[in-house]
Amino acid sequence: MLYLKKYFTEGLIQFTILLSLFGVRVDVDTYLNNQLPPLREIILGPSSAYTQTQFHNLRNTLDGYGIHPKSVDLDHFFTTRRLLNQVRQLDRLFVPSTELNTWLVHRDSDTVVSASSQSSPSITLDNGAGLEDVNNPDATPAMRGGSGAPESTYSLNTADSSLGAVAPECNQEQGNRDGNDDLTKEDIDLIDILWRQDIDLGAGREVFNYSNRQKENEEEKPSPQENKDRNEEQESWRNGVNLQGAPPVDGETGESIPEQQWQDIMAIMELQAMEVNNTSLHTNSSSVSAISGTTESNTAGNFELSTRSTPINQDVSLHQASLPSCSQDFPQIFNPQLDSASIAPRTVTLRPSSSNSTNINSTFGATNLTGIFLPPHVNSSSNNVTSTPVLPDPFSTLLEESMLDEISLLDLAMEEGFSQAQASQLEDELDSDSGLSLDSSHSPASPSSSETSCSSAASSSSTSATFSEEGAVGYSTDSEVATVETEEGAVGGYQPEYSKLCRMSYQDPSQFHTLPQLDSISHNHTYNLPLSSAFSEHPELPISVGKKTVRDKQNSKPQPPQDLLDKHSSRDERRARAMKIPFSNDKIINLPVEEFNELLAKHHLSEAQLALIRDIRRRGKNKMAAQNCRKRKLDTIIKLEQGVQDLRRDKARLLKEKMEFIRSIRQMKQKMQSLYQEVFTQLRDEEGRPYPPSEYSLQYSADGSVLIMPRGVTTAEQNRKPEKKQKDKKK
DNA sequence: TTGGAATGTCATCGT
DNA sequence: TTACGATGACATTCC
Known part of the structure; x- marks a missing residue:
């Protein structure tokens, strides 16, 4: 049988090549599927009913890793292809890092959408891919092209492009991927890695146990410099997120999944950290308003509108990019029902997953995992996200705006050459609670x-x-x-x-x-x-x-x-x-x-x-x-004035530090939600179906592991029945 | 003439 | 008890 398969395979391939030289396209699949089922059965084996072998598909050819058509290893190749296709049919394609970074786009105002600068190829790719309408047949090849064609990923300007439904809809995207002809070797590597990861996902909960993954990560030995950089990034990430996260590592082979998903985040965080001292008031206010001040439909609609009508703001660097608040804008992103009519065709395609998307959002709101970082009102948003009014983020509204105002004005007064009188005036305006006037020029003490x-x-x-x-x-x-x-x-x-x-x-x-x-x-x-x-x-x-x-x-x-x-x-x-x-x-x-x-x-x-x-x-x-x-009285007054000035400086410094912490927390929230989304979308039950977010949620247990649990299960029950939850997770 | 600032003076308290 | 410094309150002086 093996020789027979090899014979037919070689013959078919040679015949196909010969015809292709004459410019005739031969779809062998057609013969295999419809006309010659016995041959197909012979060639592909019993499980061939579940897959298609597309000889004309460049990706499949590349996926052979240069296996000669006459090689006896071709059988193994076909087996691999079959398994890979099974994986793909299970809608398990791992969301690439580029898609995760899609959320690192912020809207400077309600009408302007800012994406990352095109001048940065890697970031451009990320955001471009992330903003890609994965369900747009015309656009998907561009995204699938991955790093090969970053400019082509800017389907933002297309009529159907939308920020929404990127990550959760990647499942539907799988079907379209089969038609891709532009996959590069890196893409195939990624797919292969993801396939192995899927196997790991089915193997047990240790895949999501970050401690184990971290342990596995320690086993790999990158180059010293690379190891150093990577460790720094990972360390900062772990410290920030407190999730003991580790770069994706194949639990079986120890192969490191490309960490561009992580590296970009780290780079963005570093940029944001560098920007803290230089961010202008306008930028901060815009960011804050973009996060907290809009309604769901507004956000989605405006984003859609601006992506079509407004060129990408190239003056906005990515480090200013921020996801619309996790608590509010996730519904906008993952709820296609909120999209404008312009994306109606896509939403039709998304129907099967739209509920999941919505539920995914609700999952964010209801799980303990997201509750770690999210305000309570987010958790209460429940499933009906579309009807839930958007509440402004108390962090943003109560802290950031006022603090930024004050900090910026104080900075202007104290650091940027304001005159003493102007600084005093500013301080007096800002600190009306102080009964003391620090205008030393008017102080009776100074001249005397x-x-x-x-x-x-x-x-x-x-x-x-x-x-x-x-x-x-x-x-x-x-x-x-x-x-x-x-x-x-x-x-x-x-x-x-x-x-x-x-x-x-x-x-x-x-x-x-x-x-x-x-x-x-x-x-x-x-x-x-x-x-x-x-x-x-x-x-x-x-x-x-x-x-x-x-x-x-x-x-x-x-x-x-x-x-x-x-x-x-x-x-x-x-x-x-x-x-x-x-x-x-x-x-x-x-x-x-x-x-x-x-x-x-x-x-x-x-x-x-x-x-x-x-x-x-x-x-x-x-x-x-x-x-x-x-x-002595005058001396006392002078000393008190100096003390007040010192206290004001300390106050401004502390406010600035506080704002930095708030920014860090907000970024952690975003990363946390991204990770949650990423993890949840990869989970499959024993039948290969995704877990409905309305019924399941991820729980962050005390031992650091992440478990998937049916909704309604209390923490106490979680503590009582850890084995059952692990079993659920293994599903 | 008036108001404010500077200064002087007194009463009181604590040491 | 006395001397003295500190200080609040008021008076005086000057601008």
Whole structure:
């Protein structure tokens, strides 16, 4: 029998080749299927009833891996082909990575659809394939072409192209694949790998046990650099998704399934991570709005419309691409009923799977697996997705928009050359809850800081100020002082400007201490006005600073030195002068109490004089204390302002970090849903049929394994009957 | 003339 | 108890 098969095979092939040389196309299948069933039976064996051997199919030829038509291995080849076709008939074609990345497309607005830049071949291929209408007979060859023709995959612009129904509808796509003539060697490799994976899927749950797959992955030995890169990507992915995911590895052969599905995701995540610090407010807002702000029908319809009428936005890089929110846009993607009328022909084709698609979406909403990352309202979306109003993602609406606004404005204010006033204005607008104005230019503390410090220096240095002895006569009460001051009215009032000027240019009056002849001069002994004191001790010295000097010059009235002294003296100084106090107010105020008492003891003073001296000392000390107190107040205010500014910076930084985390979580959600979809669509029961998402869902068990369970089974039951679930999964 | 800022002064409290 | 610093409150002065 074997030789007979070989004989007929060789003969047929040679005959076919011969006819093909004459330009005659011979469909051997026709003869095999209809006209020569016995021959077909002989050639293909008992199971040939389930498959077709298409000799004219280039893919089949390529699938022979160069087996010569006369080779005795041709039988094995046919067996392989038969098994492969069985696999294909089971609608088990693994969703290529390109299709998974289809979801990494975001809509910048409700009317504009952004796809990845065409400048990136790999990404272009991914999205192009992903956006491909897999059920469009005209478009499918392009996608099947895989990496061979990336530009051709941009069937987005075709009338029937739609984002929807890519992954779940790949099952129907299988039938069309048989007509493909453009499969490359890589495609065939992929198909073969997927076929083996299907075998693994039927073999047991370990296929979906990521721990096992990871273990298997560790056994493969790639090149060091490749291994390093791959491990980094995988590690980041595992850390991010917390799923212990591993690149697809053939559980039987250990062969690594191409990880472009993974690598692209990793690349996108890296790009997004890099973009976090540079993303403009507009981009963020657009992304957020695209995720959270649209209705289901709106999304699908607009996407459809824009894919036809709007050229692909080439300015939008893929790292900005984001799947419309998992919780809302999945229904749009997998519910063909939501598609516009323009895709009606395709939806007819999709009918058999439309329910599954819808249910798949509902599966996402109801499973514990998706519940890991999805908000509760998503899980409650149940099966009737089309009638469920879309709820905005609380993450997006409550956090992202406001935070992005604030962060961006703060960044603008703090990092991009905004003026201090603009930054302060921005901050005030943003932080209305703060009762403090951080506009330092308006702060009363800032301009006075130097002054207060100078004042402090003056005050502290006043202790070492020289005391000029001054005669004093009797003085007892304030009424008397008032009388005295009335008498001194012609002298002039106290000029506080000098105290200000002195603070700014204080000179140690101790330099005049060695001039005893000056003690007899009436001085300005204001303890905190050293310059005034200096001036009083050297009335001949011009005061060259401050408005007072200018005003004095303007007045240009010649005044006696005594009048100037009185004019620039404090009230206590004038009182002391009137009371003939024999020593300066500086001494009175700044001497230590022992020396002060000794000084009083040296002089025979009346009670009025003693009382005045004590009042002068008390007021003088209190005045310095008040100045120090005010200085401390200002310093405290300044420190508080600085603290508030630091806190604002920290707040902005933390908000930025928080946004990064939110982005990461959102990406994880998307990847999680993609993985869920990918895994679920591959599952088949013992009869080779896909599990209806309305009846089954994937559960993430505590031990890290992923199980498929009938809906309604509680977690408690899952814990009680782990064996049964594993059995279900093995189906 | 008026309002605000700067400064002085008093009363009080704590050390 | 006294001396003294700190500080709130008020007064004064000046612009």
